[in-house]
Amino acid sequence: xxxxxxxxxxxxxxxxxxxxxxxxxxxxxxxxxxxxxxxxxxxxxxxxxxxxxxxxxxxxxxxxxxxxxxxxxxxxxxxxxxxxxxxxxxxxxxxxxxxxxxxxxxxxx
Amino acid sequence: xxxxxxxxxxxxxxxxxxxxxxxxxxxxxxxxxxxxxxxxxxxxxxxxxxxxxxxxxxxxxxxxxxxxxxxxxxxxxxxxxxxxxxxxxxxxxxxxxxxxxxxxxxxxxxxxxxx
Numbered sequence: 001x002x003x004x005x006x007x008x009x010x011x012x013x014x015x016x017x018x019x020x021x022x023x024x025x026x027x028x029x030x031x032x033x034x035x036x037x038x039x040x041x042x043x044x045x046x047x048x049x050x051x052x053x054x055x056x057x058x059x060x061x062x063x064x065x066x067x068x069x070x071x072x073x074x075x076x077x078x079x080x081x082x083x084x085x086x087x088x089x090x091x092x093x094x095x096x097x098x099x100x101x102x103x104x105x106x107x108x109x
Numbered sequence: 110x111x112x113x114x115x116x117x118x119x120x121x122x123x124x125x126x127x128x129x130x131x132x133x134x135x136x137x138x139x140x141x142x143x144x145x146x147x148x149x150x151x152x153x154x155x156x157x158x159x160x161x162x163x164x165x166x167x168x169x170x171x172x173x174x175x176x177x178x179x180x181x182x183x184x185x186x187x188x189x190x191x192x193x194x195x196x197x198x199x200x201x202x203x204x205x206x207x208x209x210x211x212x213x214x215x216x217x218x219x220x221x222x223x224x
Contacts, residue, residue, distance in 0.1 A: 099151035
């Protein structure tokens with residue numbers, strides 16, 4: 001059975017801290033892995049990763065994929081209160097996207 | 110360029126009733142996927158439509174059905190509503206499937222409550 005597992009389930013940090021969110025997967029057909037940020041309703045797209053070892057970066061956020069070990073990490077440096085959200089990882093298998101349950105991040109001022 | 114829109118925003122229905130949720134794709138996108146997101150869970154894939162044909166389906170019963178129209182907007186229909194159908198229903202659109210990886214962009218969702 002295809003599945004995506006995220007850890008930790010929740011995280012509370014102080015502003016300025018660096019966090020690492022984990023996503024591991026087991027799927028029969030891998031096309032890409034995507035990260036989303038969900039604050040209230042619509043998940044907003046962060047990154048799409050298709051190749052191992054190539055870091056994607058956007059400001060304070062970065063992500064990398066390891067297709068041999070079947071995981072990805074999302075790093076957020078110098079966290080801000082606006083980073084508080086649920087971060088979702090999804091794997092595209094070609095005919096559907098499997099989502100993890102998400103990591104709830106709370107950044108305290 | 111307009112984003113993905115969904116209607117209605119909120120809906121309250123009674124068990125046994127039927128409901129129709131609507132989604133308008135982002136401009137230039139011809140693939141639409143529907144997801145159910147229960148509280149505290151990740152989105153669960155219901156089905157996907159590509160150029161008006163169902164292109165993949167998750168583990169949902171047949172009372173969940175859909176349509177995609179020539180303008181690529183879409184509907185999700187749920188018959189014989191059950192209490193467990195209460196959730197946030199998300200629609201996501203994406204550009205043409207060319208056999209390569211693509212991104213999905215989500216609408217704001219419809220919050221369905223079944224009493």
